[in-house]
Amino acid sequence: MSETPDVPVDEQVPAPETPAPETPAAEAAEAPEAAEEARPLQLRFAALSDVGRVRRDNQDSGYAGPWLLSVCDGVGGAARGDIASSTAVQQLRRLDERPAGDPVALVAGALHRAHDRIGELVEHDPALNGTSTTATLALFDGHKIAIGHVGDTRAYLLRDGVLTRLTKDHTFVQSLIDEGRISEEEARVHPHRNLILQALDGVHEAEPDLFSEEVRAGDRLLLCSDGACGVLDDDRIADILGTATPDFAAVELVRASLEAGSSDNVTCVVADVVLADQGDPIDPTPLLVGAAAELPRRRTGLAAAGTSRFRGHRSGDTGELDPVPADDPPAGAGRAITSDPLDRDEELRYAPQAPRRFVWLKRLSAAAVVLGLLWMAAAGAWFWSQKQYYVGVHDGAVTIFRGIDSELLGVELGTAYEQSDLAVATLSDYVRGTVENGIEARSLEDARHVIQNLAAEQGGE
Template sequence: MVLTLRYAALSDVGRVRKDNQDSGLASDYLLVVADGVGGAVRGDLASSTAVQALRRIARPAGEDLLEAMAGGFHRAHDKIAELVEGDPELEGTSTTITAALFDGERVVIGHLGDSRAYLFRDGEVSQLTTDHTFVQSLIDEGRITEDEARTHPHRNLILRAVDAVHETDPDLFYVEVTAGDRLMLCSDGCSGVLDRARLADILGTGTPDFAAVELVRASLEAGSSDNVTAVVADVVETDAPHDAGPAPDTSAAASTGAMLVGAAADLPRTKAPRGLFRGHRAGDTGELEPVPGSEAATGRGLPFLGRRAEPAEDLDPEELRYAPRPPRRWAWLGRLALLALLVALVAGGLKIGYDWTQRQYFVAADGDDVAIFRGVSADVPGVELASVHEATDVRVDRLPEYRARQVRAGIDASDLDDARAIVTRLEQLVIECEPEPTDAPTDGPSPDPTARPGEGPTTGPTARPGRRTPGTTSPSAPTTTSSPSPTADALDDPCGEEAP
């Protein structure tokens, strides 16, 4: 009895991405999942090129499996470098690779990036590979748990991949397998949304074909926004010699042979592939255009640390795939909290502003009278910012004209005491500037019998009609015989008509 593989592979563009940049391969001896990075610089070319380069080792290997796998990774690096050299616009493209090479007894795993390999045995799932990501380094240091890593804002920041610049240094190791084992390779569009319990539930039932379809379907139902690729292979016993190939079965592989899926199967192409599950009961998963402002439209970051971001509208959604993004879970709650905070800030600002206005005072006209107002003299629709604080008996029409205009416009005060002092001054102006009654006229002055001919009656100077001149006591008070200065009564005249 010898061991062989029965396998199936499936890739779907998903519900958000416009292009499928995943590639997958399942064959008698080789399983591969590659997740391209690059977006506008064609991550689909990188992943499909890597799969085609590794396909050269998909045969019964007489050489050491580790050396064969390492050679496949180096060949993928060289092929991608040739692509970039021929077309400089492809600079920056890269791909993850997770591969399993089988020789009939054991499997060698090669791994770079965040695609994963799992082993399902005796009802339990174990993860064979370790992600080359930032959050995995935090897990290794004990700073976060695996569950916390699923919602970490930097969970998609990749640290290592196969590109045209850096020499490959993949993780390489053997895995002993037995009949009844099931191997599963997938892109992070699957492993990023399905936990181990769900993976075990799916891998524990049905054929490889059923498991591959269910893995993709369950990933999309769980909310995956990425391309989803799954390769499933059962290790089975057969009487046929290993060199004779797999035993007859009814799986998809029985009629198709080696299975290429995703970008490796679609290239060259001129348009995005249609989603496998279009019209499925779980929802439409075709190649929808990203919603403006959504995660797909703005991208998920930069493929390399330190690279400067470009405006989102100039980039393909996949180009920014591996940089930090915030968790989508409970996003509505965060928006609601932000809205409540903004409302509270605005309300608090309005309350502080209103309280400030109620500590201000000014003197203005309240109908025909002068009054002290509290607040500010401003018109805001629906809001009273000033009210009468103290009424007075001073009438506006008894003030000098320019003072009356000042009162009607409003006279600002520094505080309530200052406002009262202004009112006191206005009351004094009313007294000082109010016209006084004059004496009744007589038939004429009595002649002075001692006066010289031609001289009129002697009288003292009198105030100007209509008001008292400051410094006088009555209109008939005697004065000195010197003539008054022509500018004396024009200085600091509180009853004058100068502009305010």
């Protein structure tokens, strides 16, 4: 009988292991997740815009549809920011269909077209020069959203009770937050919190943030203007978003913003990501709110000044007193002298008057008093103006001016006070335009601080 040679242990080849077949239970556990990911998703949406308790006009515009969500906040005051925001939304809403190409590229193109369209309006009507709008939109393709963002409107995602801000503000105070110089809480009350660094204005090319985000069933999206996110912190927004339906959440967000003291228009667009065959059927009718919905209508009287669904009580408003009825005496009745003060006033009204004497002297004295009061008011206004400062442009440099950034009868009410070494040409186009329009300051030190921040912002680019 032959002997088998010994083989060292370290040279022995182990027998191949045969993988254990997956059990039916494991296959059943993985199947629902894969099936759910493959099932189509859709949006259940709501939108609401309110003029607020302070502004006369609503310069926000919002849109919500099966494939597109968008919020634009117009800037410009007399330059009609409502036209800018509504024009942008009317251009962006053309995206509201299932994307046939790259969603991010489609969003970038829509923002560019909105920018060009605003430029055409400004060229046609110079009175609109200076108008602009922020823009935040989300284009849904059934599995993810493509985000386009310019300005300080925001997009949020609520998932499993955790709120995530998807966008980053293009504002002066956001740059201070990024540098660690101020906190989020301080930014809410900063005097220059409304200084936007990028917007769609038809003149200066903006550089929008463009990216995509995966979504899944159960997610809730919020797009809102700074009238909401400017006064509500993330915890409060998450608390409201986590309740009930999108309609209820939109109403509560607007109501809570106004109760928190928002002095701006408030616009909120809320959408749930749901399985296509889950729950009640979804109404696919798009919603258009704010200036984009109001401009086509001819409004007069009180409606023209804007109305608010959540007016509430204004501090200091005493309301109107009901008129006191005055009954005429019966025909033929004489005027009896009574102790009633109203009757005594009526008697004095009809009593004989003494002849007027020295009328011209009285009129001259009254004119002198009026002129004196006007001179005192003018002197007070001048002394007050010399304590006002703003940042503008002088000889190609960023300069502190003393006085008011305005003119009266062709006379400038502000004079160059302190010129900095910061050249206007080194600033970005949008920031340069903002400085040329003048940046208000609370004091001389505040004006110097503004220039320091502008220099830091320019140096960080």
